[in-house]
Amino acid sequence: MSFWEKLSKMDNRIIYTALLVIMIWALIWPMGLPIQIGTSAKAAYETFDSFESGDILYVSFDYDSAGATDIQSSIEACMRLVLKNGGRVVSGALWPIGAQQANYAFKKMQEEYPHLVEGVDFLNLGYKPGGQMYIEKAMDSLIEACANVDNEGRNLSQFPIMKDLVTLKDAKVVICGNHGSPGASEWVPMYATAYAIPNNKPFVVAASAVNATINAPFIQSGQITVYLNGIRAGAEMELLTEKKGTAVSGMDAQSLSHILVFVLMILGNVSYFMQKRESRKQ
Amino acid sequence: MYRRTIPFIISIVIGLSYILSGALPEISAWKNLLDKWFQISTAFAVLIGAISLSMVHFRNLRRPERLIYSTTLIIALYGTVVLGLIQTSKGELYQTWYNMTIVPLEAAILSQIAFYITTAAFRVLRMRSLEASLMLIAAVFVMFYNVPVGAAVWQGIPVIGKWLMDIPNTAAMRAITMGAALGASATAIRVFLGLERSYLGGGE
Amino acid sequence: MPIFEGQLITMIAQLILAATIFALLRRSRSGERLPKIRRLAGLDAIDEAIGRATEMGRPTIFGNGSGGLNSAQTIASFSVLEYAARSCARYDTQLIAVSYVASVYPVMEAIVRTSYLELGKGDSYDPVNTVRFIASGWGASASALQGTMRRERVAACLFMGSYYAETTMITEVGANLGAIQVAGTANTAQLPFMISSCDYTLIGEEFYAAGAYLSKDDVQKVNLVALDYAKAITVIVIIIGALLATFGDASHLKNFLNY
Structure with missing residues (x-):
């Protein structure tokens, strides 16, 4: 077997090790490459910075802990901005584990803003099955869509925040944290197209990077007004809200891993052409 | 009759209700009731899954090579249920259990994608033809448009990457999505009209 | 009978697709040949x-x-x-x-x-x-x-x-x-x-x-043919819409589809 053939059939474990080493390297010794703030993050910042005292943000945690690596930092930055301006946040989840992600985010917000009171400033409605049907129902009555219980099984009517959020239409903005289905593909027809866009309200999606291609048509058509794409958007939002976190620290590792893929692509192609040349000679 | 005819009639009635409820307000109220039933039955389906999973893994307890894995699964499954019932999902032990098991495990599983994509890119992205070469070039621009190093190398990379995502990608995605949507609606109509019966368990 | 705003054309399109499937099925069962299907x-x-x-x-x-x-x-x-x-x-x-x-x-x-x-x-x-x-x-x-x-x-x-x-x-x-x-x-x-x-x-x-x-089932094949008809109509509507939006005013078409 020639050198080029060996190279093209390189053991996967060598590639895995190289990737692991460079990612650990970047996380321990970050290079601090400059992160440019994109137009989407700026638009998101303007949208949430416009919240006034009493305005309600509805966040749908439609992802699990795996999607959280890409999405959670964007969502938390948006919630932080809203709560800083005196706004309120209500969360739901179309994914079972999304309810836990919401608890996680609210716990963090409570640490940052200790004055927040559950049921007054924020509330986690929890996981609600049904996907598209839940959204459709929540457009008429949130309490009915939630079977009148929050994440802990408590009666929703007792919470002051729910008096101002009778339907989803009462939320100033809805964000969907999207890692698959149900997610943006359900929110776009049932909420954005049916209500938000005709009423000039923004519809924000914070999605894991793998969903970028599938959501692109909705962004171009204006059905998704603000799109926060993957950990990159999370890093930009963290910079804008001046609260650096895991997203900013992960960007160098992302850059280096992309460079490794690029180098491997070049090696793969060089070995391919050299093998072709060798076989032609023979 | 109970196995095929009744489920078949239920699916036709519900299917037609859904088609017509989009347009007719009279049927919309009936559909709202069906939505509630759907939400409830979806929650019950989890129970069916738990029973199936338990059957497989309780049986595995008799096989020494699978004993440790099946025991772990059974403890995790029933431990979570019991904790949730005692403490609710906001209990401290439940939260610790969640944060120390599911969060790192799922993140670790997702991170495998990075490794697999790297090897797949090495194996697949080769300039075998004009189309493959174009795909490779597009892949490089789209890859680097999303990370800071792209703009650091050349300011044009994010611009070209974004254009590729917004124009050619969106055009192709729209075409595939429309085809898939038509396919999905034809499949749905077939179910609603009772012409598709595979979901009743197959057979002649 | 009242109809929700913007849903009439969608409902008619779905009913036409269903009717096409039925019509083609009848044709196929009466012995008429369906267009040949390319195998994937x-x-x-x-x-x-x-x-x-x-x-x-x-x-x-x-x-x-x-x-x-x-x-x-x-x-x-x-x-x-x-x-x-x-x-x-x-x-x-x-x-x-x-x-x-x-x-x-x-x-x-x-x-x-x-x-x-x-x-x-x-x-x-x-x-x-x-x-x-x-x-x-x-x-x-x-x-x-x-x-x-x-x-x-x-x-x-x-x-x-x-x-x-x-x-x-x-x-x-x-x-x-x-x-x-x-x-x-x-x-x-x-x-x-x-x-x-x-x-x-x-x-x-x-x-x-x-x-x-x-499947050797007629229904499945008929479905595929009906799907191709639906796709052809969709493509025609897209082309007309694109031409109208580029050279004139597509609002009438848009209003019709949203009727």
Whole structure:
């Protein structure tokens, strides 16, 4: 077997090790490459910075802990901005584990803003099955869509925040944290197209990077007004809200891993052409 | 009759209700009731899954090579249920259990994608033809448009990457999505009209 | 009778599609010939994959992703499962069908059991290990699927349905095992990963059409022809809309479609 053939059939474990080493390297010794703030993050910042005292943000945690690596930092930055301006946040989840992600985010917000009171400033409605049907129902009555219980099984009517959020239409903005289905593909027809866009309200999606291609048509058509794409958007939002976190620290590792893929692509192609040349000679 | 005819009639009635409820307000109220039933039955389906999973893994307890894995699964499954019932999902032990098991495990599983994509890119992205070469070039621009190093190398990379995502990608995605949507609606109509019966368990 | 605003044309379009399916079915049953259907290479690959697994004496694995019974992709996957189950039963090849979704599991179990029984191979059907519910949620399912594929050393992988982030993880394991892999999904975001790791991929509507090719049933074929008519009308409307928007005013067309 020639050198080029060996190279093209390189053991996967060598590639895995190289990737692991460079990612650990970047996380321990970050290079601090400059992160440019994109137009989407700026638009998101303007949208949430416009919240006034009493305005309600509805966040749908439609992802699990795996999607959280890409999405959670964007969502938390948006919630932080809203709560800083005196706004309120209500969360739901179309994914079972999304309810836990919401608890996680609210716990963090409570640490940052200790004055927040559950049921007054924020509330986690929890996981609600049904996907598209839940959204459709929540457009008429949130309490009915939630079977009148929050994440802990408590009666929703007792919470002051729910008096101002009778339907989803009462939320100033809805964000969907999207890692698959149900997610943006359900929110776009049932909420954005049916209500938000005709009423000039923004519809924000914070999605894991793998969903970028599938959501692109909705962004171009204006059905998704603000799109926060993957950990990159999370890093930009963290910079804008001046609260650096895991997203900013992960960007160098992302850059280096992309460079490794690029180098491997070049090696793969060089070995391919050299093998072709060798076989032609023979 | 109970196995095929009744489920078949239920699916036709519900299917037609859904088609017509989009347009007719009279049927919309009936559909709202069906939505509630759907939400409830979806929650019950989890129970069916738990029973199936338990059957497989309780049986595995008799096989020494699978004993440790099946025991772990059974403890995790029933431990979570019991904790949730005692403490609710906001209990401290439940939260610790969640944060120390599911969060790192799922993140670790997702991170495998990075490794697999790297090897797949090495194996697949080769300039075998004009189309493959174009795909490779597009892949490089789209890859680097999303990370800071792209703009650091050349300011044009994010611009070209974004254009590729917004124009050619969106055009192709729209075409595939429309085809898939038509396919999905034809499949749905077939179910609603009772012409598709595979979901009743197959057979002649 | 009052009608919700903006829904009339949608409802009429759906009724026309349904009427077309019925009309074509009547035509076909009265002996008239339907247009010829081109066969997809990916479907021949299913036979090839099961044949190879038979020769090697190793199992074939079938998965249909994380769509529920309300997903058209899951319904479409059942035709492929039935075909695969019949082929495996006929050649005495071990089939492992896995489900991520609790409500889909009993349907898959019924399809596979019925296929085995109809071919007189009831003894080859293992009620616990042939169809398995492996876990709920893509993360746990992906690792369970990877483990099953490696432990059982599968030679053929058929992944047909609604797949998400787990696609690369399972198809790359299949590629490492040297298995023949045939995949199909309408989840556009996952298509690049399937194409890069699998031998054949059924893209979008091809996946929905798979049932028609695999089945000898008239209904499936008629459905495919009706779908092509619907697609032709859609393309014409898009072209007219694009021309009107470019050179004139497309608002009348838009208002009509939103009527």
